[in-house]
Amino acid sequence: DGGITQSPKYLFRKEGQNVTLSCEQNLNHDAMYWYRQDPGQGLRLIYYSQIVNDFQKGDIAEGYSVSREKKESFPLTVTSAQKNPTAFYLCASRETDLSTEAFFGQGTRLTVV
Amino acid sequence: AQKITQTQPGMFVQEKEAVTLDCTYDTSDQSYGLFWYKQPSSGEMIFLIYQGSYDEQNATEGRYSLNFQKARKSANLVISASQLGDSAMYFCAMREGYGNNRLAFGKGNQVVVIP
Numbered sequence: 145d146g147g148i149t150q151s152p153k154y155l156f157r158k159e160g161q162n163v164t165l166s167c168e169q170n171l172n173h174d175a176m177y178w179y180r181q182d183p184g185q186g187l188r189l190i191y192y193s194q195i196v197n198d199f200q201k202g203d204i205a206e207g208y209s210v211s212r213e214k215k216e217s218f219p220l221t222v223t224s225a226q227k228n229p230t231a232f233y234l235c236a237s238r239e240t241d242l243s244t245e246a247f248f249g250q251g252t253r254l255t256v257v
Numbered sequence: 258a259q260k261i262t263q264t265q266p267g268m269f270v271q272e273k274e275a276v277t278l279d280c281t282y283d284t285s286d287q288s289y290g291l292f293w294y295k296q297p298s299s300g301e302m303i304f305l306i307y308q309g310s311y312d313e314q315n316a317t318e319g320r321y322s323l324n325f326q327k328a329r330k331s332a333n334l335v336i337s338a339s340q341l342g343d344s345a346m347y348f349c350a351m352r353e354g355y356g357n358n359r360l361a362f363g364k365g366n367q368v369v370v371i372p
Contacts, residue, residue, distance in 0.1 A: 177360065185365075186261075186348060186363050186365050187348065187362040188362075189359070189361070189362075202359075232300060234300075245292055245304040246292075246302075246360055248294075248301060248302035249301075250299075250300060253300075
């Protein structure tokens with residue numbers, strides 16, 4: 145089945161460690177996104193990529209890094225520079241046409257311990 | 258500046274009644290798209306409905322309809338005949354311009370359907 149897969153679903157990290165969240169899609173979508181969601185809040189854009197080997201910062205990129213070496217993969221690294229990383233992280237992908245919706249993964253809940 | 262504004266507090270809705278969720282947006286582009294998503298407690302985001310800025314008719318998808326008032330820059334979601342499974346957070350989102358893939362989301366509306 146076509147879709148977008150995030151792993152792991154739950155992730156625990158010690159303070160000061162980097163951690164990478166996986167996002168894979170087999171929808172052949174050009175654009176991919178990473179969002180952060182805090183309790184009771186909306187989605188805030190971290191990074192997005194419109195094509196392979198290209199990505200742009202979103203609204204809250206500090207402390208995060210991404211890569212887009214393959215069309216189907218857009219991993220997000222939460223670095224030790226991110227001061228408050230505990231959150232729910234959602235990855236999405238979409239075609240580049242104006243009318244198409246974004247498809248979301250199931251999310252990764254990251255907890256810093 | 259905030260692109261999408263959703264300011265309603267959490268709402269309780271009686272089963273089988275209709276509910277309207279407000280969304281206003283801010284853009285200077287002539288071409289844009291508006292989306293509504295549902296997020297149940299499990300966390301996944303479910304696409305509900307889409308409205309293009311040039312669409313003359315309001316979008317409808319089953320029990321969902323979008324009340325699009327372009328001059329007022331509002332795109333309210335109407336859910337008719339609420340069901341218990343409609344209890345969730347609802348997010349309004351906008352894609353600006355053509356060739357720009359950036360999606361901006363509002364902070365969401367919490368809906369709880371009661372029997």
